Amino acid sequence: MRVKASPFFWVSFAMVVGVMGTALISPLYALYQDAWQLKASDISLIYVIYMAGALCGLLFLGRLPDRLGFRPMLRLGLILALLGTLITLAAWDLVSLCAGRFVVGIASSLLTTSATLGLARLVPAHRKPRLAMITSIVMVFGFGLGPLVGGLFGQWVPHPLITTYLPTLVLGSLALAIFLRLELPDDAGQPFQWRDALPRLTWPAPSASFAFILTSCLAFLAFASFGLYASLSPLFLDQLVPWHGPVVSGTAIAAILFGSAFTQILSGRLSTHWGGSLGLVALGVSNLLLMANLWAGSASLFALGVALTAIGHGLSQLAGMNMVGRIATPDTRAGLFSSYLVIGYIGSMVPMMGIGWIADHWGMSAALCTFCTFATLIAVTVALLFQRHPLMQPPRE
Known part of the structure; x- marks a missing residue:
């Protein structure tokens, strides 16, 4: 049977479905907490385990699409996404849920790397200049769609801890069936060697070392600020806004992702030193x-905070990626990007575990105040250093 529509469309579809499934669970954390009597640290652990899976996928499987081709790796990613979603749906305790989320995390990295490569290989010639923007929009659309769907199902559909995952299973199975039949060009590269599965991390030359540390702080704070909403917002939003339920946290998470992408599109011409420093200031103010707002309980303050988080996330990510590209040499580019992303992933893991532990012992308000205080101090300090560092300045003509 011949599959209609272009391969470019179906690769985009697979990316959207795959990454949508990774983010479905975020608005449901409060429901899991009520159903299983989980602690705040248990919720943060679920999120950290997912991020650990994504980190492992990035480090150990990130180069396989280049070696084996994006098509088989995309199929493997879809299979792992379906498997992880099934385990998550059938989970009966914290351990089984964490196992499912770890598999989903691996699938997330494998799908994003293989689909990104696939889009680059299949993009029509007239769209090549806009490939990076198209890829970013497709990816963000999938990640943003996840918490929206999860919030809607969690709020209004019966048995949300089961039914929420059904769209991913149906659409993921459809995507897999299509890719088993879809005719794609053979894109395999060099033969696979065991070294291809080893992490490839590098550090810049000593002259650029401090600049890279400051740049990595952008990723650390951006990932940490978003991770706070993606993991624990269902547990504290009741203190901030008069509305309640999964749809509130799902909408907030999606708004940050969509707002971040929109900010990056609008800020493409902003100089890197101003973009990075303004992004950090926005994260600090948020x-x-x-x-x-823990004391004010204002919906307006909450909305403003979410908007600033989105703007800060977008500006920080844009400036960070630009700076890595500026610091790297042709031989260190791939390894330096990997090192930058690893630091970002750590930012979404270590602070979340700390917040969960503090919340267990002294309450969620104390945990949030601790995180916000440290994040603001780091953001303001790095913003000043980043704005003035000579390597961040525009090149002189």
């Missing part, structure tokens, strides 16, 4: 607003 954390101050979050902390203040």
